[in-house]
Amino acid sequence: MYADIVIIGGGASGYSSAISAKKTNPSADVVIVEKLSRTGKKIIATGNGKCNLSNISITEKNYHGSLNTVKIINNTPDWYELFERELGVMCVQGSEGRSGGIYPHSNSSSTVVNAFRLKIGNLGIKEVCDFEVKSIDGIDGYYIIKSYDKQIISRKIIIATGGYASPSFGTDGGMLRIFRERGYKISKICPAVSPLKVSSESLKGLKGVRVKGEISAISDGKTLRTERGEIQFNENNISGVCVFNLAYLFQKYGEKLSLYIDLLPEMDFESVFEYIKNIKKDRAECSIDELLTGIFVRNMAVYLMKNTLRRTMTDKIKSLTDGEIRGLVRRIKGLNFDVSGCASWQNAQATCGGIHGDCVTENLESRLETGIYFCGEVLDTVGDCGGYNLQWAWSSGLWAGKKCAESLKGGRND
């Protein structure tokens, strides 16, 4: 089999790159090869099945890595042009999750996949499934792409194989290993948009507790990033969207990272102190495990008392000193956990690290091998939770597809 352009990986960036390539050069044969039995499987799982496909606010701060991500996003059609105008997917700004998230109006990710597949079929782009690429050999300006007993010959290749996150959707980092062997610089890989591990000992009594608060990632006394939102305590990790947005920091700081949680960020230290002193007056004869009832859920209230005061819980509230209450407020405003690891790939939504920006041109073409382009999560860029990773996948795919097809127009190895 021969194709002018072979796109390896039938996920988010594979879809958009195929459409962009075919529209740029309608006479080109464009083929998507996919390892799984169907394309688009991961997209179906996104946004809890609702697909948070973009965000109304895209800034440099939302992306981390060695690529000029936002420049590429700004150079390509935005979510409105791509989904509403090109694909006919009616979109809405979601009421759930991060503010500014864009979702399909149907509230179903399958709407997005169906619209892509319809467009791909209408444009005459072929899909070849159950084709796991195991090797790529360059010979005389052509590439031989092999999968076990099958092969395809092509002039140009777009690598859209994703990273390591959620391997059950076909993304086990296999292609990154192939490119590492070919001499590409791969930035340190680590799970992102994922929980952060802390010791189960430090979480004793908190399993299943959810709070609203402010969480900061700190290393060597320096605050790296602060997020507000719901924080969930599990057996050996802390999760929630605001924690997901800190997880990429593990790549650089590893176990030097600590998490500080302010459980009452809307109040300053003295206001919390006065508030608790008033409670002390009202509940003077109650046992101290009732001091924080009404402020926190029971397990959190008991956790705070037990881990701060050297008391038996049956002591009377009236016996608490101002010094003890101040100690308690310090804990409420700065609940501290040392990060002991990152999540497993199964529990990660994205990959931090990948093909380094130094290895690709502004057109996302390889600087090492002419005619090979990259897009999506395989590249060294990761976005925050809230539609940023899919936006990068769509945009980098559109850009790589366009540039790849343009180079085909100009000659074999243009």
Ligand SMILES: Cc1cc2nc3c(=O)[nH]c(=O)nc-3n(C[C@H](O)[C@H](O)[C@H](O)COP(=O)(O)OP(=O)(O)OC[C@H]3O[C@@H](n4cnc5c(N)ncnc54)[C@H](O)[C@@H]3O)c2cc1C
């Ligand atoms: C559970 C979950 C929920 C998420 N929710 C959101 C969300 O709501 N919003 C958001 O912005 N992001 C979300 N993400 C992240 C987002 O889905 C990814 O960043 C995005 O899909 C990456 O697109 P991609 O094209 O680079 O790779 P993928 O979409 O991962 O596609 C890569 C494809 O390549 C195929 N492949 C891999 N290796 C080979 C090979 N050797 N040969 C052939 N094919 C191969 C894979 O089978 C796969 O189909 C979520 C991720 C997960 C796991």
